Structure formats: C-alpha cells, structure tokens
Amino acid sequence: MQIETPPSEKPYEKPEGERRGLVIVNTGDGKGKSTAAFGLALRAHGRGKAVKIFQFMKVPSARFGEHRMFEQIGIPIEGLGDGFSWKSQDLERSAQLAREGWEKARAAILSGEHFLVVLDEITYPLIYGWLPLDSVLETLRTRPREVHVVLTGRRCPPEIVELSDTVTEMQMVKHAFKAGVPAQRGIED
Numbered sequence: 001m002q003i004e005t006p007p008s009e010k011p012y013e014k015p016e017g018e019r020r021g022l023v024i025v026n027t028g029d030g031k032g033k034s035t036a037a038f039g040l041a042l043r044a045h046g047r048g049k050a051v052k053i054f055q056f057m058k059v060p061s062a063r064f065g066e067h068r069m070f071e072q073i074g075i076p077i078e079g080l081g082d083g084f085s086w087k088s089q090d091l092e093r094s095a096q097l098a099r100e101g102w103e104k105a106r107a108a109i110l111s112g113e114h115f116l117v118v119l120d121e122i123t124y125p126l127i128y129g130w131l132p133l134d135s136v137l138e139t140l141r142t143r144p145r146e147v148h149v150v151l152t153g154r155r156c157p158p159e160i161v162e163l164s165d166t167v168t169e170m171q172m173v174k175h176a177f178k179a180g181v182p183a184q185r186g187i188e189d
Contacts, residue, residue, distance in 0.1 A: 021147040022165040023140050027123065027156035030170030031188075037118045037150040038066055044148075045075050049115035053077040054105040056098060056153075057121040065186055080104065081125075098125035102135070112144035123153025126160075133157055 024040070026033035041051045053070065055062070058079035070077045080101025081094060088094045102125070109117050125131045140149060140163055151160060161167050177183065 020145050021143065021149070023160075023163060024148065024150045025156050025161060025164045025167040026150065026152045026170065027154060027161075027167065028169035028171055029154060030172040031175065032170050033152040033154075034066075034120050036168070036170075037120060037152050038070075040148075040150055041070075041075055041116060041118055044116045045073065050113060051075050051116045051118070052108050052114045053118040053120060054101060054108070054122075055079045055081070055120040056101055056125050057081045057083065059083055078104070081121075095125070095128070095130035098130040102131050106135070106139050109139055109143045109147055109149060112147060114147060116148045116150065119149065119151045121153045122151050123156045126153075126157055127155050133159060136160065137163060 024037075026036050038053070041053055044051050053075065055077065058064070059082055060079040062079045067077055067079075078101075081097050082088055082090075105117065105119055105122075108114055122131070122136070126133055126136065137159055140160070143149065151164075156167075
C-alpha cells in the first residue's frame with residue numbers, strides 16, 4: 001500500500017446545472033448492485049422522499065432481509081417474478097410475470113408520485129427477451145423530470161447505458177462463493 005497525502009483543496013468544481021431526476025445503472029459481475037440501489041432508497045426515504053422498489057426476479061411472497069427492513073420503515077417493495085430462471089418451472093409464466101410487473105413499474109415511474117423508483121434485477125428479463133427494451137427506453141426518456149430511476153443487474157443493455165446519467169460497473173475481484181463458501185443470510189439475501 002502506498003501512503004498518500006490527503007487533498008488540501010476540493011478536487012472538483014461544483015456543477016452549475018439544474019437539478020433533475022437521474023437514471024442510474026448498477027451493473028457488472030461483482031456484488032453490490034442491489035445493495036447500492038437499496039442504499040439510495042434509504043437515503044431518499046431518510047429525506048422524506050417517496051420511494052418504490054420493484055424486484056423483477058423475486059417472488060411477491062419473498063421475505064429476504066431487505067423486505068423485512070423496508071416493511072418496518074415503510075418503503076414499499078414488490079416482488080414481480082417467480083425466482084431466477086434455473087428455479088422456474090415455467091419460463092413462459094416467468095416472462096408473463098415480467099411483462100405484468102413492467103406495466104406496474106412503468107405506471108409508477110410515469111405517475112410522478114415517487115422521487116425514486118428502483119428496478120432491481122430488471123436487466124435479466126430484458127436480456128432474456130421477456131421485456132421490450134423500447135418500452136423501457138421510452139419510459140426512461142419520457143418520465144417526469146424530477147423522477148430518479150435506478151436499474152440493477154448484470155449485462156445491462158448498451159442502449160440503457162447510453163441513455164443513463166450515472167453507470168457503475170461492479171467488478172468481481174474475489175468472491176467467497178467461488179472458494180466454496182455458501183451464501184449466508186443477512187449478507188447475500
């Protein structure tokens with residue numbers, strides 16, 4: 001490790017532009033995409049802003065740690081799917097659930113009632129061809145100016161990356177699962 005001298009001056013100029021809703025993407029093969037989106041949801045909620053979270057791959061009855069906590073503090077979170085594809089008994093049903101879920105999420109975005117809408121794991125139904133990319137792009141382009149949208153998942157379509165304001169690619173450097181350590185409740189749920 002190399003020791004650095006802390007900066008003594010601000011390393012950037014304050015932007016002078018107008019504040020507006022952002023499209024934020026968390027993608028890549030590393031951990032933390034959903035966790036980062038949930039952190040933004042907590043930050044917005046803490047400022048008294050309306051937040052809605054849609055999870056495209058989780059079942060409506062999911063009771064992961066984030067569901068339990070968001071229910072306690074009053075952030076609505078809705079599972080729209082039936083689990084990851086390798087767990088599905090009927091991929092056409094999964095596709096139909098994704099399309100129905102997208103209509104709910106689209107309506108929430110366009111309503112302007114939420115400061116922040118999280119579309120967790122939306123890239124999967126997009127890359128599987130279950131959702132029309134054009135509809136997602138059009139919704140992001142025509143949403144009310146003050147609405148922020150966060151999209152998460154691996155292999156985000158380049159068209160969404162291009163349209164987005166902020167894109168973070170999570171890179172896996174090392175992962176306990178690859179070393180044979182199973183997923184653990186409270187860390188990966």
